Amino acid sequence: MVGSLLLVTGGWVGFRGWQARAHLLNAAGLARELSAQVVGGDTERAQRTLAALQDQAGAARGATDDPGWWIGRRAPLAGDNLGAVRQIAVAVDDLARQAFPTLLRADLTSLVPTEGQLDVGRLRSVSAELSTANEAVQQTRRDLAAVSGDGLVSQVRQALTDLRGEIDRLAGLTSAADQGARLLPALLGANGARRYLLVSQNLAELRATGGMFGAYAVIEAEGGRVRMGRQDSTASLGQFTPPLPLTKEVRRLWTDLPGIYPADVNLTPHFPTAAALYREMFRRKTGTKVDGVLAVDPVVLSYLLKATGPVLVPGAVPLASDTAVRTLLNETYQRLGNKQQDEYFAASAAAVFDTFFKKNVNPRVLLSAFDRAVTERRILFWSAHPEEQRTLGDSRMAGTLPERDTVPTVGVFLNDGSGAKLGYYLRPAATLSVGECRSDGRRELRLRVTLRSTAPKSGLSKSILGLGLAGDPYTVRTLVSVFSPAGGAVVDARLDGAETALGSGTERGRQVATANVEVGPGASRELEVTVLTGKKTGTGKAELWLTPTATPWTTQVDTAPSCDQ
Amino acid sequence: MRLSRIIMALTVGLAVVAVPTAAGAAQPQPAPTVTDTPQPPPYPPAAASLTVNRPTINLGETVILTGRGFGPNETVDIVVSVTPLAAPAANQPRRSDGSTVAMAPVAYQASAPLSFTARTNAAGEFRRSYKPHVTGLLTFTATGRESDRTASTELRVLGRPQPPLPVTGDSLGTPMKLGGGMVGAGAVLLLLTLAWRSRSRFGMGSAR
Numbered sequence: 001m002v003g004s005l006l007l008v009t010g011g012w013v014g015f016r017g018w019q020a021r022a023h024l025l026n027a028a029g030l031a032r033e034l035s036a037q038v039v040g041g042d043t044e045r046a047q048r049t050l051a052a053l054q055d056q057a058g059a060a061r062g063a064t065d066d067p068g069w070w071i072g073r074r075a076p077l078a079g080d081n082l083g084a085v086r087q088i089a090v091a092v093d094d095l096a097r098q099a100f101p102t103l104l105r106a107d108l109t110s111l112v113p114t115e116g117q118l119d120v121g122r123l124r125s126v127s128a129e130l131s132t133a134n135e136a137v138q139q140t141r142r143d144l145a146a147v148s149g150d151g152l153v154s155q156v157r158q159a160l161t162d163l164r165g166e167i168d169r170l171a172g173l174t175s176a177a178d179q180g181a182r183l184l185p186a187l188l189g190a191n192g193a194r195r196y197l198l199v200s201q202n203l204a205e206l207r208a209t210g211g212m213f214g215a216y217a218v219i220e221a222e223g224g225r226v227r228m229g230r231q232d233s234t235a236s237l238g239q240f241t242p243p244l245p246l247t248k249e250v251r252r253l254w255t256d257l258p259g260i261y262p263a264d265v266n267l268t269p270h271f272p273t274a275a276a277l278y279r280e281m282f283r284r285k286t287g288t289k290v291d292g293v294l295a296v297d298p299v300v301l302s303y304l305l306k307a308t309g310p311v312l313v314p315g316a317v318p319l320a321s322d323t324a325v326r327t328l329l330n331e332t333y334q335r336l337g338n339k340q341q342d343e344y345f346a347a348s349a350a351a352v353f354d355t356f357f358k359k360n361v362n363p364r365v366l367l368s369a370f371d372r373a374v375t376e377r378r379i380l381f382w383s384a385h386p387e388e389q390r391t392l393g394d395s396r397m398a399g400t401l402p403e404r405d406t407v408p409t410v411g412v413f414l415n416d417g418s419g420a421k422l423g424y425y426l427r428p429a430a431t432l433s434v435g436e437c438r439s440d441g442r443r444e445l446r447l448r449v450t451l452r453s454t455a456p457k458s459g460l461s462k463s464i465l466g467l468g469l470a471g472d473p474y475t476v477r478t479l480v481s482v483f484s485p486a487g488g489a490v491v492d493a494r495l496d497g498a499e500t501a502l503g504s505g506t507e508r509g510r511q512v513a514t515a516n517v518e519v520g521p522g523a524s525r526e527l528e529v530t531v532l533t534g535k536k537t538g539t540g541k542a543e544l545w546l547t548p549t550a551t552p553w554t555t556q557v558d559t560a561p562s563c564d565q
Numbered sequence: 566m567r568l569s570r571i572i573m574a575l576t577v578g579l580a581v582v583a584v585p586t587a588a589g590a591a592q593p594q595p596a597p598t599v600t601d602t603p604q605p606p607p608y609p610p611a612a613a614s615l616t617v618n619r620p621t622i623n624l625g626e627t628v629i630l631t632g633r634g635f636g637p638n639e640t641v642d643i644v645v646s647v648t649p650l651a652a653p654a655a656n657q658p659r660r661s662d663g664s665t666v667a668m669a670p671v672a673y674q675a676s677a678p679l680s681f682t683a684r685t686n687a688a689g690e691f692r693r694s695y696k697p698h699v700t701g702l703l704t705f706t707a708t709g710r711e712s713d714r715t716a717s718t719e720l721r722v723l724g725r726p727q728p729p730l731p732v733t734g735d736s737l738g739t740p741m742k743l744g745g746g747m748v749g750a751g752a753v754l755l756l757l758t759l760a761w762r763s764r765s766r767f768g769m770g771s772a773r
Binding site for chain 1: 614615616617618619620621631702704716717718719720721723724726
């Protein structure tokens with residue numbers, strides 16, 4: 001009698017388990033579909049997919065929620081596994097019912113300005129919704145974290161690990177989105193007028209964060225309405241003696257240069273340092289205090305022009321996505337005199353500004369352009385308000401050189417040493433290979449940086465050749481700074497196989513070694529550097545952080561198995 | 566599940582901090598050209614520079630310091646300051662092999678001078694080798710006596726290299742695989758025996 005009861009219960013639980021598995025599999029498939037539809041902007045279909053997903057998730061939850069299952073969970077051995085399956089079903093159902101509908105409802109188009117204004121009221125309601133969704137995701141994450149993985153059969157344990165990984169990522173994103181949405185109204189002047197400096201990095205003259213801050217514009221934001229104020233070139237800020245105070249670390253690496261010249265504030269790759277210096281220089285020169293600094297480059301513009309189509313510049317060549325970088329970083333300097341250059345730049349800036357606010361721009365294309373630019377570290381933002389800067393944290397947009405690594409990161413930053421606009425002709429490449437495990441708990445990394453110049457041997461204008469500090473005006477002199485991973489070291493460097501003199505210093509817990517690499521027209525130089533990770537770094541992973549350049553880097557990272565294996 | 570991409574799209578949307586601004590962002594750079602900026606060139610390297618041939622060495626090795634941009638034929642004073650490398654994590658026990666570096670007492674390193682001089686040539690350059698007797702972060706600051714130009718650089722000195730560990734964590738792998746293989750082989754043999762016996766019993770293995 002007891003035996004047959006057990007058998008029936010067991011059979012029932014097995015049957016329900018099989019049902020739950022089928023529903024969960026369906027739900028996973030639907031989730032993928034939903035994601036594709038959201039990215040594709042197909043809201044109507046996405047709604048239908050979401051309804052089906054809720055159905056399946058609810059059914060999976062239901063299948064694991066009857067008396068038989070309840071008894072089964074108390075059984076030895078099988079109990080833990082059944083419990084874990086139930087938790088997974090509950091987590092997926094919670095997400096399908098609480099988080100996803102909110103996320104789907106949040107109207108992306110409300111995040112794009114119309115008629116030069118961003119609707120702060122709508123933004124606030126989106127922010128409230130995001131906050132609810134984030135709360136739901138964080139709760140699910142905590143619930144799942146409480147499930148013990150011990151004693152589970154491998155299939156269930158794997159499912160649990162996978163789901164936790166996904167939800168961790170989701171939670172990271174929703175919390176970032178939540179914080180961002182909370183920050184945005186204040187940044188756009190909802191609580192009082194704001195003023196920012198928009199600086200344009202000139203990638204033809206390299207600096208660690210991209211390029212020299214060639215020009216600036218004052219941007220004023222009030223109640224979500226944004227307008228562009230005064231524009232001028234960085235040269236108009238002059239120079240500062242005595243130099244602005246710098247940290248000891250920055251002074252040792254770059255002497256007082258970043259404190260003297262606005263064009264040198266970003267010799268350091270740590271954007272907050274550069275932005276704060278530039279803001280202070282602007283204040284001393286003009287008496288105006290700004291609330292933050294936003295940096296962009298012509299490559300960002302080329303991405304945005306994809307969304308708008310070509311922009312007509314009165315009396316000059318139109319700006320188009322494919323040609324913008326070449327036009328702005330090279331042809332203008334090659335063809336026009338100094339005064340005409342400035343006029344062309346001012347006219348094209350005004351034309352682009354108008355286009356963005358008066359034309360109907362496809363918000364999805366615009367958003368994907370921003371996504372790409374932020375990922376490539378071509379849009380950087382620093383807020384002078386410490387609490388806002390804290391919220392930005394270590395996000396890519398903040399350009400903060402972290403003092404700790406999650407994955408050992410080697411930085412390769414380029415600073416122009418020729419005083420010219422030859423950076424446009426550089427074709428950079430970097431290969432990073434993870435090497436041997438050392439007995440002191442560090443790991444060796446081998447970095448190979450190749451700089452090739454496509455500059456011609458003759459025929460360039462004086463504006464492009466500039467000061468020609470490398471001697472031959474057609475030779476590009478680049479100061480290549482290699483930043484070790486946090487707590488690590490740079491051991492040695494060879495330029496084309498021969499030992500080379502290195503400037504050496506420290507910034508934010510990383511050793512910095514700087515080599516002078518001079519590349520003649522059409523030539524190529526190779527710098528090989530041995531780097532050590534910090535202690536207790538057995539991981540076989542590694543990452544590169546590079547100066548964004550006019551022609552993107554060719555990169556390769558060869559990982560290795562962890563030292564613990 | 567690619568659900569996170571939904572959120573990714575949203576996050577990106579929030580990058581719209583930039584949207585209005587980025588419109589202007591678009592604006593290109595009237596960069597100062599050489600002709601209209603009568604400033605001294607804002608370019609590194611500065612007047613005087615101090616470099617090393619290797620930024621990190623092991624204890625017992627020698628580094629070569631090179632100075633450039635000092636006055637011709639002048640005496641340069643070089644001062645060395647020593648600080649420990651990054652402090653070890655609080656819960657990490659210190660080891661005695663020198664790799665986790667504590668501040669070493671100054672008297673202990675008497676054999677490697679903490680200040681010395683170098684003489685530049687007519688071009689204002691000098692080369693000097695230095696063999697540290699202590700691990701840590703060494704900062705060299707060179708100052709020309711007449712030119713008063715100064716430059717500094719850093720050197721990390723790690724503990725003496727140790728031979729690689731003879732046994733790695735994977736050492737059990739081979740015996741385990743061997744054992745597993747033998748068990749597997751045994752099982753196959755057993756099965757074969759059984760198969761052979763059953764075939765014989767039913768007379769199917771016979772060629773007749």
